[in-house]
Amino acid sequence: MTEALKAVDGPGPGEARISPFLLQPRFVHRVWGRASLQPWYAETGTDEAVGEVWMTGAECVADTGPHRGVTLAELAKQFPGQLGNGEYPLLVKMLFPDDKLSVQVHPNDEEAQKLGLPRGKTECWYVLEAVPGAHVMLGLKPGVGIEDLRDGAADGSAEDLLETLAVETGDMVFVDAGTVHAIGPGVTILEVQQTCDVTYRLWDYGRPRELHLDDGLAVVKLKTAAGKIKAKEKDGYTRLIETEYFVVDRMELAAGQAMEMPMDGIGCVVGLRGDAAVNEVEFSTGHAVVVPVGSVLLSSRQGATVLRCWEPGK
Numbered sequence: 493m494t495e496a497l498k499a500v501d502g503p504g505p506g507e508a509r510i511s512p513f514l515l516q517p518r519f520v521h522r523v524w525g526r527a528s529l530q531p532w533y534a535e536t537g538t539d540e541a542v543g544e545v546w547m548t549g550a551e552c553v554a555d556t557g558p559h560r561g562v563t564l565a566e567l568a569k570q571f572p573g574q575l576g577n578g579e580y581p582l583l584v585k586m587l588f589p590d591d592k593l594s595v596q597v598h599p600n601d602e603e604a605q606k607l608g609l610p611r612g613k614t615e616c617w618y619v620l621e622a623v624p625g626a627h628v629m630l631g632l633k634p635g636v637g638i639e640d641l642r643d644g645a646a647d648g649s650a651e652d653l654l655e656t657l658a659v660e661t662g663d664m665v666f667v668d669a670g671t672v673h674a675i676g677p678g679v680t681i682l683e684v685q686q687t688c689d690v691t692y693r694l695w696d697y698g699r700p701r702e703l704h705l706d707d708g709l710a711v712v713k714l715k716t717a718a719g720k721i722k723a724k725e726k727d728g729y730t731r732l733i734e735t736e737y738f739v740v741d742r743m744e745l746a747a748g749q750a751m752e753m754p755m756d757g758i759g760c761v762v763g764l765r766g767d768a769a770v771n772e773v774e775f776s777t778g779h780a781v782v783v784p785v786g787s788v789l790l791s792s793r794q795g796a797t798v799l800r801c802w803e804p805g806k
Contacts, residue, residue: 510571512770512783515552515564515760520544523699524591524677532586532620532680532778543593545586547780548760550579550687554782556773564782574784576758579610579687581803582738584762584780586620587681593674595629595650595695599711600669604688614737615685616721617665617675618799620764626678629654630718631671638709641672641694645705650695657720664721664732664740670713682762684738684801729800741800743790750791755783759802766796 519529519536522543529536529545536542546552550565559567568575598613605611617628629651632641636653644650651674659665659679667673672694675681692708693701723742724731728751730742739757745768753761753770760780761770768774769791770781790798 508571510559510567510574510784511557512773512781512788513557513559514555514773514775515548515780515782516555517778517780518546518549518552520546523701524589524593526588526590529588532588541590543588545588545778546583547586547762547778548580548582548584548782571784574758575782577610580782581611581687581758582760582801583685583687583689584760584801585683585685586778587617587675587679587683589675589677589679592651592676592697594691594693594697594699594701595645595654595672595674597672597692597694597708597712598669598688599690599692603669603711604690607690609688609690611686611688612669613686613688613690614669614735615667615683616733616735616738616740617667618682618684618732618740619659619661619663619665619679620682621680622659622661622663623678625658626660626676627656627658628665628676628679629674630657630665630667631655631673631716632712632714637714638712641712642705642709645695645703648695648698664723665719666721666733666735667718668716670711671716671718672712673718682764682799684740686737732799736804739800739802739804743798743800745790745792745796745798747795748793749795750789752787753790753800754787755785755800755802757802757804758785759783759800761790762799762801764797764799766792766794768792768796768798
């Protein structure tokens with residue numbers, strides 16, 4: 493990889509450098525989730541339906557190295573120059589819907605900061621699996637206004653006010669904050685998002701969960717930049733998406749291949765197929781290795797597909 497990327501600050505004066513480390517994924521129950529996550533995960537450790545697997549969540553714990561057993565939240569506080577400004581900036585997770593998620597929306601940075609949060613929630617969806625005819629709902633149909641959405645939430649027609657977007661395996665979808673959206677069954681998605689867990693449910697298909705209609709309508713944008721993103725072939729990898737919030741690259745490694753991989757922003761490497769290693773830290777499908785700013789050796793004995801996810805330097 494020869495492409496130059498923006499450099500960001502590394503360790504501060506007197507701050508020890510932290511090495512790459514593997515995180516234990518966290519399995520999160522959701523009413524719309526699945527009982528089995530195979531072939532992605534053999535076991536979940538729970539009998540409940542799992543809808544989300546958080547790979548870089550604040551409560552995920554390090555599984556290798558001298559900080560084994562310490563949460564990512566604590567490590568981000570200990571190493572702010574390398575893992576974020578006191579908080580790891582990207583949440584990478586997998587979604588396993590067996591039913592429809594709610595019709596929902598997220599705040600942007602400015603709106604979230606008024607709530608005392610460091611950032612909003614812009615996200616992207618990389619479609620790992622999709623059955624024929626699979627689709628998501630993304631953005632409002634032309635002519636739909638805020639009060640139409642309020643009425644739709646009241647009479648159960650909110651989903652009908654959204655644009656339908658057909659998706660296939662390998663699609664990358666950008667979902668900027670303020671975009672009303674919903675996801676249905678028939679897909680498995682890897683989501684990369686700003687670290688912010690504020691979701692305003694506008695409609696939930698009659699399920700007995702809390703709605704946040706007034707707060708949600710206050711952040712809805714009638715027009716957004718949401719939609720499919722065309723991948724770009726680079727020197728030795730594929731750039732799936734590049735925004736001010738995150739960059740996601742797909743890398744294919746042949747059996748026995750090793751390459752130098754720059755990490756020019758705070759981020760991680762996620763396994764999608766096969767087994768790989770970042771320096772000496774081995775990982776497999778559905779697991780993430782947090783990689784501080786710098787250059788590491790990415791390798792695979794038997795071949796692998798991985799994603800490099802990182803926040804550009806501010």
